[in-house]
Amino acid sequence: MTRRTEWSGTDLGAVPGPGSTAEPTEGSTGPGRGAGFGEGSGRRSRSRSRSSGSPSSSRAEKGEPQDPVEQARNICLRLLTGTPRTRKQLADALRKREIPDEAAEEVLSRFVDVGLIDDAAFADAWVESRHHGRGLARRALVRELRTKGVDSAVIDEAVGQLDPEQEEETARELVARKLRSTRGLDRDKRLRRLAGMLARKGYGEGMALRVVRQALEAEGEDTEGLDEPF
Structure with missing residues (x-):
């Protein structure tokens, strides 16, 4: 049975909203936090860190998640930073990094649900940018969008905006x-x-x-x- 990952706004890189609690800094005195930054606690933490030499803890320290869903999520978020991409582009990237199909499908479907992947919006923006920026006509725009894996019906609607x-x-x-x-x-x-x-x-x-x-x-x-x- 495939384990289903619970998602939240922060899981998807959302900016905390008004009233959210910022990450504690050293010297914080909020409930349950003050003891965590004490001198004795620091010595114990360093001691435990030196004594732990297992490969799993080493990978965790490097920020390399072992859960394939978490890996897929992080890969997609990095690729989407500053550049919209189609679902197929992200799926190809996950396949290239050998992410299991089930994990990739779970992440991609969730990203579609929350609007981080939107092939229709991508196609509209592509047509607008490439026509006005490069002077491309409908046929060229259709070819380009097909190579990016956009559905034919979505392409037709996007290029149909060109008078x-x-x-x-x-x-x-x-x-x-x-x-x-x-x-x-x-x-x-x-x-x-x-x-x-x-x-x-x-x-x-x-x-x-x-x-x-x-x-x-x-x-x-x-x-x-x-x-x-x-």
């Missing part, structure tokens, strides 16, 4: 930034370079051709014959 007009406007901005570096090249080479850049970012052939043609026309290029796919 087609917004996507085309981003494509125009990308071409405008790249256009100057292509000056001096012949027309067809400029077309291939600019359209290829858009294709790598996930833009469809039709949109890429239309946007590049309009940009070249604005510079006075003869675009006759550029209606054919590149």
Whole structure:
């Protein structure tokens, strides 16, 4: 039978709320604490520490929990510090560290329950960041989210936030930034370079051709014959 770990807010790294008791410091005089920091107690503690040389106590002193659930919890919390991750990313990390499947599943499910893992929020933030920051179009964003293990339905909802007009406007901005570096090249080479850049970012052939043609026309290029796919 799998042992079920009891979880609390502090188990998940939550910040203690108002009225919580801070960790006692040396010299505290609260109930049950004063004797713990006395001189005699310190000598006894040091004596016991020197006499204990078992491997288990050594590992405990180093902060290496033996419980696989506790190990999985600590690994996930470290990986989530400062960087959101999908459930699959965390599951892969736990598998790589040889955490038993049952322990990994217990921790991952609990993290989902308390909102520390949220693939839908991850996908929304990813689309927002990668579209505005890197200019990626829907197809590229779908590929990236799939590699991170996000469910197809969640991906569809996230990329569905991108308005087609917004996507085309981003494509125009990308071409405008790249256009100057292509000056001096012949027309067809400029077309291939600019359209290829858009294709790598996930833009469809039709949109890429239309946007590049309009940009070249604005510079006075003869675009006759550029209606054919590149």
